[in-house]
Amino acid sequence: MSQHQKPPPRLALQFFRWYCRHDRLEELEGDLEECYYLRLAEGKPQWNANAFFWWNVIRCFRKYSRSNSKSRFNMTSLFKSYFKLALRHSWKNKGSVAINVFGLGLALSMCIFVYTLYAFNIEFDSFYTETEDIYRIHAVTERSGEQVRNEFSPLALDYRLREDISGIDQVSSYLARNLKVKKGNDFFTQIVSIVSSDFPEMFDMPLWYGSFNDFGKLPTVYLTKPIATKYFGTKVALGEVLTLYLSDSVKIEATVGGVFENIPLNSSFGFEVLMSLEDYVRALDVDANDQSTEHFIGHYLKLNAAQKERVTADINQTIPRQNESNKLLKIERYELIPFAAGMPTDLTEGVSYVTRRLRGAPLIIFTTLAVIVFLTACFNLANTAIALIARRLKEIGVRKTLGSGSRQVLIQFLMETGLISLLAFIVAMATANLTSKAIMGLFGAAFLLQDVNLTGVIIFVVVFLLFTTLVAGLLPALYAWKFQPVAIMRKSVKLKGVNLLNRILTVAQYSFSIVVLIIGITFWQNSEFLDELNLGYTTDGVINLRVSNQYFEELRHEVDQIPGVLTAGAANHIGNFGMYSSKIQFQLLSDTMTHSLRFHAVGENYLEVMEVELNSGRGFIEGADSDQDKILVSQSLVDEFFNGEEVLNQVVKINGERKTIVGVTVDIIDDVVRAAQLLPTVIGLTEQKNYAHLVVKAKGRDLDEVEAQLKAIWSEHVDEPYEGVRQKHFAFGSLGRDSKAIQKIFLVMAVLSGFLSIAGIFSLAKINVAKRIKEISIRKVLGASVKELIVTVNRSFMLMLMLAMILGGAAGYLISDQVLGLIYKYHATPSVPVSLLCGAFVAVLSIFIISKVVQIPLRSNLVEGLRDD
Amino acid sequence: MEKIKLGNFEELVLLLVGVLYDQAYSVNIVQEYQKQTGKKINISAIHTVLYRLEEKGFLESKMSDSTSTRGGKRKRLFYLTPYASKALDELATLREQLRFQIPKQALTWNKG
Numbered sequence: 009m010s011q012h013q014k015p016p017p018r019l020a021l022q023f024f025r026w027y028c029r030h031d032r033l034e035e036l037e038g039d040l041e042e043c044y045y046l047r048l049a050e051g052k053p054q055w056n057a058n059a060f061f062w063w064n065v066i067r068c069f070r071k072y073s074r075s076n077s078k079s080r081f082n083m084t085s086l087f088k089s090y091f092k093l094a095l096r097h098s099w100k101n102k103g104s105v106a107i108n109v110f111g112l113g114l115a116l117s118m119c120i121f122v123y124t125l126y127a128f129n130i131e132f133d134s135f136y137t138e139t140e141d142i143y144r145i146h147a148v149t150e151r152s153g154e155q156v157r158n159e160f161s162p163l164a165l166d167y168r169l170r171e172d173i174s175g176i177d178q179v180s181s182y183l184a185r186n187l188k189v190k191k192g193n194d195f196f197t198q199i200v201s202i203v204s205s206d207f208p209e210m211f212d213m214p215l216w217y218g219s220f221n222d223f224g225k226l227p228t229v230y231l232t233k234p235i236a237t238k239y240f241g242t243k244v245a246l247g248e249v250l251t252l253y254l255s256d257s258v259k260i261e262a263t264v265g266g267v268f269e270n271i272p273l274n275s276s277f278g279f280e281v282l283m284s285l286e287d288y289v290r291a292l293d294v295d296a297n298d299q300s301t302e303h304f305i306g307h308y309l310k311l312n313a314a315q316k317e318r319v320t321a322d323i324n325q326t327i328p329r330q331n332e333s334n335k336l337l338k339i340e341r342y343e344l345i346p347f348a349a350g351m352p353t354d355l356t357e358g359v360s361y362v363t364r365r366l367r368g369a370p371l372i373i374f375t376t377l378a379v380i381v382f383l384t385a386c387f388n389l390a391n392t393a394i395a396l397i398a399r400r401l402k403e404i405g406v407r408k409t410l411g412s413g414s415r416q417v418l419i420q421f422l423m424e425t426g427l428i429s430l431l432a433f434i435v436a437m438a439t440a441n442l443t444s445k446a447i448m449g450l451f452g453a454a455f456l457l458q459d460v461n462l463t464g465v466i467i468f469v470v471v472f473l474l475f476t477t478l479v480a481g482l483l484p485a486l487y488a489w490k491f492q493p494v495a496i497m498r499k500s501v502k503l504k505g506v507n508l509l510n511r512i513l514t515v516a517q518y519s520f521s522i523v524v525l526i527i528g529i530t531f532w533q534n535s536e537f538l539d540e541l542n543l544g545y546t547t548d549g550v551i552n553l554r555v556s557n558q559y560f561e562e563l564r565h566e567v568d569q570i571p572g573v574l575t576a577g578a579a580n581h582i583g584n585f586g587m588y589s590s591k592i593q594f595q596l597l598s599d600t601m602t603h604s605l606r607f608h609a610v611g612e613n614y615l616e617v618m619e620v621e622l623n624s625g626r627g628f629i630e631g632a633d634s635d636q637d638k639i640l641v642s643q644s645l646v647d648e649f650f651n652g653e654e655v656l657n658q659v660v661k662i663n664g665e666r667k668t669i670v671g672v673t674v675d676i677i678d679d680v681v682r683a684a685q686l687l688p689t690v691i692g693l694t695e696q697k698n699y700a701h702l703v704v705k706a707k708g709r710d711l712d713e714v715e716a717q718l719k720a721i722w723s724e725h726v727d728e729p730y731e732g733v734r735q736k737h738f739a740f741g742s743l744g745r746d747s748k749a750i751q752k753i754f755l756v757m758a759v760l761s762g763f764l765s766i767a768g769i770f771s772l773a774k775i776n777v778a779k780r781i782k783e784i785s786i787r788k789v790l791g792a793s794v795k796e797l798i799v800t801v802n803r804s805f806m807l808m809l810m811l812a813m814i815l816g817g818a819a820g821y822l823i824s825d826q827v828l829g830l831i832y833k834y835h836a837t838p839s840v841p842v843s844l845l846c847g848a849f850v851a852v853l854s855i856f857i858i859s860k861v862v863q864i865p866l867r868s869n870l871v872e873g874l875r876d877d
Numbered sequence: 878m879e880k881i882k883l884g885n886f887e888e889l890v891l892l893l894v895g896v897l898y899d900q901a902y903s904v905n906i907v908q909e910y911q912k913q914t915g916k917k918i919n920i921s922a923i924h925t926v927l928y929r930l931e932e933k934g935f936l937e938s939k940m941s942d943s944t945s946t947r948g949g950k951r952k953r954l955f956y957l958t959p960y961a962s963k964a965l966d967e968l969a970t971l972r973e974q975l976r977f978q979i980p981k982q983a984l985t986w987n988k989g
Contacts, residue, residue, distance in 0.1 A: 034950050034951055035902075035950070035951065035952055035953040037950060038947040038948070038950030038951065038952055039902070039903045039904050039920060039924070039952070040920070041947060041948060041950070042904045042946070042947050043904060043907075046904070064919070064920060064921065067919050067920075067921040068920075068921045068924065070921060070924070070925055071925075072924055072925055072928040
């Protein structure tokens, strides 16, 4: 029957013949073929029979058919000997191997860290199951002419969603606030989530212990595992009572109803304590149906996708009523966004209570950094490997003469690179967590290896290492492969020790390390710049205490007793991103238009204490009642409304009242990071009954000591937790500290990559000298001086370094400017001389090192060099 | 009774080799197995068991004469050894003995 039919697939048959043991080949092949023809005889199509044959060939790859003859033994022993050789050679070159292993390992752990950042995003919200039908409600509002997307909606919408709008299966609400929690006599500030009672069910929040039975009915709170441990140690927290301060005057006592399992960092709802919205609304005495309240919460809906359009339309119909009664916020439209989807990037992000995926600057910075450092490490590996081959030319020649195939030489060299990669893998896995702690620890919480899917990490690293081995190992391996043994033995092979490829690699590697160094130094300069940036007021030694007005008098009196301390009161203190400021309607007498401007109501000697600088005019005079109708304005206000003309003694209307301008202050910066422009500001005088801040200045005194005294006085007079904040931390927010952190990271990376580059050029120089040992010796015999020799031998290196200096300097300048601009509104400009200096520093250091290498043979006996081999 | 190490499937294959006397080679056994049990099986499973049984001494084999059907390739024919026939007998007897010791009531489904 077989004569008329197509034979089985040839490739499969070849594969079978390759693995099958010879004494059983005939019978087994016959069996497989017979099965194949039987299949065809059954009337199955050709492809089916082919697939069946392949399947059988694969299935037959078993113990009974595999050859266990000597050839396999040879293969393993061959690999064993490759391995042994690789080990021996690595041991011989411990130095460069160690540099490569650590360099590559650290670069890889940096890459793993970046991977965890991406994994953070990819696995975001994977903690919540069954979220396909859940939608977030986004409210689009307008802020200074720009549409803004907020993940919140008015509290009153809650009622509409639950009662008026059909087609919604479930509604839950979420709100997060920083609240003071009192346990016994201790106060803690915690992130408290306030959720409706159906929230735990909707998102299937797993409890470690406890239950949701009383949730929403009795005042109950739920803690996360770390917080429960912090409060109660190993004790069971159930039934314990905590006091939550919802505002200065409202507090609520609640029993612990349960403790949550660990909630991963990369989930939308990140909190420490959970309480019910019903309790919250009841305690604050808010009418949940009142559209004019300023309470906004996040809403989450569970509904059938088919209903989405209609429900959105229904929700949007509530807008006119809402906007009419609520003057605070005008909503343009509502949108339903699938819960699992990322935040749409079409509009500017506004307010939301939930955690977001990582985006923007940190991802870009760290990815760039990781790629640069990784490439440097790879180039270094390739470079040193090529350089080392030069020493092993004879070995390759002998092996090839003895019958070793080119492929085996290739495998041998790949194996050696593979060995380094393997060791680097171990280093990388061991240091990955340290790296992310070292980097992210500076910013707060670190996302560690155990927090992501480990399989993903391993696959990522293995793929990366295979890539490294191939990229870094293939070059030298191919290099070794193409040698002709006869040519090697005849010594006619000119190993172009430093060929074009090496040069390109070295220049690239150097440029990269110079770039990293420049970025590090620029960030360093920037944090200095931020430290010295003139904010228009002093931050040195100033502590701000927010205090209820009833305690103010008493407290100030006591604080004034501390030696070397000045105090002042204010209703609207400067700082904290302008959060304490209020808004006023500003109107020129000649104009009917009013403008909403930032306003600071301050006490009498506030300006002196805060050292607010005046451009012209005067401040408020102490004890002068007549100053109540006087105001100060900022320079930007003068520029905007008076076109820079004289403003002193001009009269303007503030909230409809006539006020006289008596002075012009410099512009006040209270947000270094995000302020898009200077904000026109008005400063006015206010009476003591409005004071909400006690500003304490202790210039030249140990702030810690002053703060301790303040705390003591505070606890004596005030029945609230102490919340003093040092002014310095205000304007910069976390970014002042971040700048220092980033600077540290870049400098460490610069040292690492610089070290790698220098190690790379060191081995290149060594091989270069080895290659030209005869030339050097002859030159020396003919009377060349050491200096001349160094210049001749290293000319090409110097050229390369110059090139790297220019390339790296330029790239470093441009990149650091871009990176800074991404993060800061106010930042230092990177300077050209500094960039060039960085490059020159690295170059000079390298030249110094390579000239040392050249000196070694020069100082040794010349006869040795001339005799060579 | 000395201990015979024979798996369930192995026993089945032994029986099939016996049934197909003189024509017992893997492809035939596969077909016979499917015919008798109605279940499908891959040829590699049969190969594995046949070679294992040969190793254990239950089977012996020889190569057949070459025929044109398999492109001239010979096939390996398997035969039961006396050890195998003894084992099969013993197993069958044991089963039969046990089967007849089961009380009648046990075989009717007892609703009470």
